[in-house]
Amino acid sequence: MSLYRTELRRLTKRRFTRWMTLAGVLVLLAVLAGVFLTNHKIGPAERASAERQAEQQYQEQIRWAEQEKAACVQGQAAGTPKDGRFPPDCEMISPPPRDAFQAQWFLPSTFDFRKTFDDTLVPFTAILALVGFVVGASFVGAEWSTGGMMNLLLWRPKRLTVLLTKLAALLTGLLTLALTSAVVWTVGFWLVGTFRGTTAKTTSGAWQSFALTGLRGLLLVLTAATIGFALASLGRHTAMALGGAIALAVVGQFGVGILLSMANVKFVEAWLLPTYALAWMQKKVTLENWDSCNNVSFSGECKPETLDITWQHSSTLLIGGLVLLLGAALWTMRRRDIS
CATH class of the missing domain: 1.20.5 (Single alpha-helices involved in coiled-coils or other helix-helix interfaces)
Incomplete structure (x- = not known):
C-alpha cells in the first residue's frame, strides 16, 4: 500500500481534522453571512x-x-x-x-465587489492559516505522543521519507480545502455584490489582482501548516507547536510591543509578525510615526515619517523561518532516537 495514500487517508479520517475543518468553515460562513446582512443594495x-x-x-x-x-x-x-x-x-x-x-x-452600507473583495481575502487567509497550523501540529504531534510514529517506522524505516510523506499528505489535504473554500468564498461574495451591492467594473485586471492575492494567501496558509507541523515534530507533541504559538503571540508580540512603546522606539509595528503577514497579502504596508513632524508644510500640516514594509521583506522572513524550522525538524528526525 502507498505510504502517501495511507497518510492522506489517516489525515481525512482523524476526528480532530474534521472538527477543526468544520469550525473553520463555519467561521467563514458566519463572516459571509454577516457581510450579507449588514449591506444593502442602493436604489x-x-x-x-x-x-x-x-x-x-x-x-x-x-x-x-x-x-x-x-x-x-x-x-x-x-x-x-x-x-x-x-x-x-x-x-x-x-x-x-x-x-x-x-x-x-x-446612504446605507453597500458592498462593492471590485473595491472590497480583495480585502476579504485577508480574513479568509487568516482563518485558514489558523486551521492549517493547528491541524498540521496535531497531525504529527498525535503520532509522536501515542507511539504511532514508532509503529509506522517499523513498517517503513526511512525516517525522512516518512516525515516528508506526512507533510505532503497534510499540504495536499489543506490545498484541497483552501481551493474549495476559495471558490465558495468568491461565489458567495459575488452573490453579496449582486444582491447587496454592485459587481460593476469588475474587469479582467481586477480578477487577475484577486487571483494573485489569493495565491499569496494560499502560500501563507501552506507555510503556517508547515510551521505547525515542524514545531510539533521538533517537540514530539502537539503542545509544543500550540505552546510555541501562544508564547510567540503573548510574549513575542504583546510583550515586545509594550516594551518598545515604553522605550519610544519608532515604528513598533515593524517588529511584529502580523505586520509582515499583512504586507505579504497587500504587497505593502506603510507605517507612520506621528511623533515626528520633521517635514512640515507651509500650511502647518504635519507629515509623519513613514516606513514601507513590502512583500519582499515578508517573503524573506517567511522563507527564513520555514527553512529554519523544517530543517531543524528533519535534522532531529534523522539524528534522535525514536522512543
Whole structure:
C-alpha cells in the first residue's frame, strides 16, 4: 500500500481534522453571512431617503444658527458679560453651506465587489492559516505522543521519507480545502455584490489582482501548516507547536510591543509578525510615526515619517523561518532516537 495514500487517508479520517475543518468553515460562513446582512443594495428609494436626511440635517443647522444668533443679539442688547460663547459680531454666526451636507453620507452600507473583495481575502487567509497550523501540529504531534510514529517506522524505516510523506499528505489535504473554500468564498461574495451591492467594473485586471492575492494567501496558509507541523515534530507533541504559538503571540508580540512603546522606539509595528503577514497579502504596508513632524508644510500640516514594509521583506522572513524550522525538524528526525 502507498505510504502517501495511507497518510492522506489517516489525515481525512482523524476526528480532530474534521472538527477543526468544520469550525473553520463555519467561521467563514458566519463572516459571509454577516457581510450579507449588514449591506444593502442602493436604489432610487435609498438615494431619495439619503437626500431627505441631508436636507433635514441642513435645516436643523439653519434653525440652530438662527437661535444662536438671536441669543447673541439678545445678550449684547442686555449688556451681559461675554463668556466666549458668542463672537464679537453676531453676524458671524451662520449655517454651513448646503453642499456641506452630502447625500452619500446617509446612504446605507453597500458592498462593492471590485473595491472590497480583495480585502476579504485577508480574513479568509487568516482563518485558514489558523486551521492549517493547528491541524498540521496535531497531525504529527498525535503520532509522536501515542507511539504511532514508532509503529509506522517499523513498517517503513526511512525516517525522512516518512516525515516528508506526512507533510505532503497534510499540504495536499489543506490545498484541497483552501481551493474549495476559495471558490465558495468568491461565489458567495459575488452573490453579496449582486444582491447587496454592485459587481460593476469588475474587469479582467481586477480578477487577475484577486487571483494573485489569493495565491499569496494560499502560500501563507501552506507555510503556517508547515510551521505547525515542524514545531510539533521538533517537540514530539502537539503542545509544543500550540505552546510555541501562544508564547510567540503573548510574549513575542504583546510583550515586545509594550516594551518598545515604553522605550519610544519608532515604528513598533515593524517588529511584529502580523505586520509582515499583512504586507505579504497587500504587497505593502506603510507605517507612520506621528511623533515626528520633521517635514512640515507651509500650511502647518504635519507629515509623519513613514516606513514601507513590502512583500519582499515578508517573503524573506517567511522563507527564513520555514527553512529554519523544517530543517531543524528533519535534522532531529534523522539524528534522535525514536522512543
